[in-house]
Amino acid sequence: MKYSKPRGTRDFLPGEMAARRYVEQMIRRVFIRFGYKEIATPTFEHLELITAKSGEDIVAHLYHFKDKGGRDLALRPELTAPVMRLYVNELQNSPKPLRLYYFGNCFRYERPQAGRYREFFQAGVELIGSSSPEAQAEVIALVNAVLEELGIREYELHIGNIGILRKILAENGIGEEVQAHIMGVIDKGDEAQLEEELNRLELPEEEKEVILGVLELKGRRGEVVERAEALLAGRESVLKELRSFEEILDALESFGVKNYHLNLGIARGLDYYTGMVFEVYAYKLGAEKQICGGGSYSLAEVFGGKPVATSGFAFGFDRLLLALEKEGVKLPDTERTLFMVIPMGRELVPYAIEVASLVRRSYVCELEVMRRKVKKALAYADAKGIPYVILVGEEIKEGKVLLKDMRAKEQREVNVEELESVLAAIAKGNP
Amino acid sequence: MKYSKPRGTRDFLPGEMAARRYVEQMIRRVFIRFGYKEIATPTFEHLELITAKSGEDIVAHLYHFKDKGGRDLALRPELTAPVMRLYVNELQNSPKPLRLYYFGNCFRYERPQAGRYREFFQAGVELIGSSSPEAQAEVIALVNAVLEELGIREYELHIGNIGILRKILAENGIGEEVQAHIMGVIDKGDEAQLEEELNRLELPEEEKEVILGVLELKGRRGEVVERAEALLAGRESVLKELRSFEEILDALESFGVKNYHLNLGIARGLDYYTGMVFEVYAYKLGAEKQICGGGSYSLAEVFGGKPVATSGFAFGFDRLLLALEKEGVKLPDTERTLFMVIPMGRELVPYAIEVASLVRRSYVCELEVMRRKVKKALAYADAKGIPYVILVGEEIKEGKVLLKDMRAKEQREVNVEELESVLAAIAKGNP
Numbered sequence A, B: 001m002k003y004s005k006p007r008g009t010r011d012f013l014p015g016e017m018a019a020r021r022y023v024e025q026m027i028r029r030v031f032i033r034f035g036y037k038e039i040a041t042p043t044f045e046h047l048e049l050i051t052a053k054s055g056e057d058i059v060a061h062l063y064h065f066k067d068k069g070g071r072d073l074a075l076r077p078e079l080t081a082p083v084m085r086l087y088v089n090e091l092q093n094s095p096k097p098l099r100l101y102y103f104g105n106c107f108r109y110e111r112p113q114a115g116r117y118r119e120f121f122q123a124g125v126e127l128i129g130s131s132s133p134e135a136q137a138e139v140i141a142l143v144n145a146v147l148e149e150l151g152i153r154e155y156e157l158h159i160g161n162i163g164i165l166r167k168i169l170a171e172n173g174i175g176e177e178v179q180a181h182i183m184g185v186i187d188k189g190d191e192a193q194l195e196e197e198l199n200r201l202e203l204p205e206e207e208k209e210v211i212l213g214v215l216e217l218k219g220r221r222g223e224v225v226e227r228a229e230a231l232l233a234g235r236e237s238v239l240k241e242l243r244s245f246e247e248i249l250d251a252l253e254s255f256g257v258k259n260y261h262l263n264l265g266i267a268r269g270l271d272y273y274t275g276m277v278f279e280v281y282a283y284k285l286g287a288e289k290q291i292c293g294g295g296s297y298s299l300a301e302v303f304g305g306k307p308v309a310t311s312g313f314a315f316g317f318d319r320l321l322l323a324l325e326k327e328g329v330k331l332p333d334t335e336r337t338l339f340m341v342i343p344m345g346r347e348l349v350p351y352a353i354e355v356a357s358l359v360r361r362s363y364v365c366e367l368e369v370m371r372r373k374v375k376k377a378l379a380y381a382d383a384k385g386i387p388y389v390i391l392v393g394e395e396i397k398e399g400k401v402l403l404k405d406m407r408a409k410e411q412r413e414v415n416v417e418e419l420e421s422v423l424a425a426i427a428k429g430n431p
Helices: A016-033 A047-051 A056-060 A080-091 A133-150 A162-171 A176-188 A191-200 A205-215 A221-231 A236-254 A283-288 A317-326 A346-360 A374-384 A394-398 A416-429 B016-033 B047-051 B056-060 B080-091 B133-150 B162-171 B176-188 B191-200 B205-215 B221-231 B236-254 B317-326 B346-360 B374-384 B394-398 B416-429
Strands: A044-046 A064-066 A072-075 A098-107 A119-128 A156-161 A260-263 A273-281 A290-297 A310-316 A339-343 A365-367 A388-392 A400-405 A410-415 B044-046 B064-066 B072-075 B098-107 B119-128 B156-161 B260-263 B273-281 B290-297 B310-316 B339-343 B365-367 B388-392 B400-405 B410-415
Touching: A016 A098, A016 A119, A016 A133, A016 A317, A044 A047, A044 A080, A047 A056, A047 A072, A047 A080, A056 A176, A064 B064, A080 A098, A080 A119, A080 A310, A119 A133, A119 A317, A133 A156, A133 A236, A133 A273, A133 A290, A133 A310, A133 B346, A156 A162, A156 A236, A162 A176, A162 A205, A162 A236, A162 A273, A176 A191, A191 A205, A205 A221, A221 A236, A221 A260, A236 A260, A236 A273, A236 B346, A283 A317, A290 A317, A310 A317, A339 A346, A339 A374, A346 A365, A346 A388, A346 A394, A346 A416, A346 B133, A346 B236, A374 A388, A388 A416, A394 A400, A400 A416, A410 A416, B016 B098, B016 B119, B016 B133, B016 B317, B044 B047, B044 B080, B047 B056, B047 B072, B047 B080, B056 B176, B080 B098, B080 B119, B080 B310, B119 B133, B119 B317, B133 B156, B133 B236, B133 B273, B133 B290, B133 B310, B156 B162, B156 B236, B162 B176, B162 B205, B162 B236, B162 B273, B176 B191, B191 B205, B205 B221, B221 B236, B221 B260, B236 B260, B236 B273, B290 B317, B310 B317, B339 B346, B339 B374, B346 B365, B346 B388, B346 B394, B346 B416, B374 B388, B394 B400, B400 B416, B410 B416
Parallel strands: A156 A260, A339 A365, A339 A388, B156 B260, B339 B365, B339 B388
Antiparallel strands: A044 A072, A064 A072, A098 A119, A119 A310, A156 A273, A273 A290, A290 A310, A388 A400, A400 A410, B044 B072, B064 B072, B098 B119, B119 B310, B156 B273, B273 B290, B290 B310, B388 B400, B400 B410
């Protein structure tokens, strides 16, 4: 092969792309129904925007480069920072809340593996301007609505609260930067490194145990809250954080979402989360099981804006598709060709063009343009799974064509004037 | 402003993005009806793929960089080369013809101006596997169908044939590379430079005059063909090229496309065109008036594949939108919020959430999540142009809500059980 696609990237072929667009449209429809409006940002941003608050792991895997004007640019590794940059630049004075959604590609130079690509796609939202429990619950409910709409069955929604851990660390005199670093270590799931980092901070043994204990709090709401209250007894400001968290859960239940797990071990790999965080896992995907992640954060002030409460999430679009595939969900081919028009001789081409133009007013129709013998053109239609062929022969001069049902192997003569209604009946039976 | 978007790029805001998606969908529908299937390629490619045959001007404005593995990569400046790379890698053995379409972003480091951005969008097709006149005509007819569907009125479709000039140059012993360079100069429209280049080639005066004469051949078909035949008298192989070109025009007229101009001065800025070429101009756009360009070309062999006849085009998507805007075409807001649900007190939030969830099953509905007073929430609805508000007050406990028409300034009580049918009637009147 003389030229190949760059390692870790993908080509999307016909059929596959139609399925992707179909799923994209389904997601888009749910976002829109919740009142979210699409925005889009450039594929690359100034490097410093991306490094400002992205988390160590993301910065280590950036595609960055200088443009011909000497600017340091980076392909976006995620979309929350660009969206908040757009908000600060363009929308800070708009009525609140702002409900924004995006669908876009992101880039990370990582070791390619199943479900992990160097160019990948995210679909997500940001709800800007409210810290109310119902605002935070809304974004989780939206995730749930998308998953229900897509028909994904085997997933788990885990909700945590980074604020509890941050508060414990803060009360031990640990600043935000070190907190963020610790969160990154927790997110990576490397327990040995976490122990080491906590030892380095020289925390009292009891504090270390409380921190590690919080990370273990996983399960159903009632049980987790009970265990948390016991573990955090006497720490009033931390317990206050827990009670605010419960208000979000109450609102979430009003949204009809009850099938969630509490998981106080979620830390998220991005530095800007402040309180509620959540992740969705599709276990069938193996190691790269996370299909969605999000939470509440504060980022506008990092980009020179006024602080504003924000909640959001991003779906890993490629993984959603993998999850659907693993579950055997059959996606319709929205680009399927229903009809093909074949001229039965070179001099009949102009007639065939006219018939094809007529059919195309309403239906997907290919025209034979290869000047093949009819038999070969029919073999092509068969190979491509085109179910109906319209043969344009000498009878066209009396206003007639031959309509061939490729599966039933039947054909009949149809008057061109009646063609539209005949095809309409066929199309109705082949949605 | 602490961080801005990179120079020459754009942020797309709500409303604007909905309009873009609407136009994208219209284009997509026409492509699909003609039997084209979507494919997608990575945002960046190996640099050498892009420089292989892109034309000097494009190579001079590339965004290129090394990835962390030392690979030379470039952000794609156009999509035909990537699509043909995909074809050679993945689809060479598929039944022909292949009808492929794409919608994607491209990147060129050029001086930003109206209608010219460093990141821009192209929508295009490639018809691979046939050199028949009807195949070549089909892609032009498809361009015309898209423009008709969009409702653009003030455009001119110019069709030329690069094969005629190439043949004259070839018969003067000028190789393909120099031919390509000359085409690039013609494409730029710099007449002085063209004269200079032709002088440097030391062509006989008569040949130079024929070449410059061909470039002047513009107008209606009958007249241009007549003048071309006089100019090219005695040059049999060139006249043969002209006759093949006329077969394409015959087929195009069968497609119902008759409003075109012949223009033998079109050269295109890309090196791989071989014969028929065309461009569409929307003169209202000023200097950056070209909204579409395409033609027939041969590129697979450059990428290590078997030679295959191909025709294609790309729309400049951003310029299509500009042209629609200049013509005052009003695009619908497909993401418009029709309903907003407002709780009339904190304790009513759970009820409001449930009502909003009900409305959202079918309609776009925002929930008040700011814990504002009702008056302030109504002011927000007004500012956002949301036409109907559902107030959830104490009456919800008897299964009733207040439905408020923001424009008529009327409100009425509605039973929650009847809400769906009442909203359906409203939605019908607000498409």
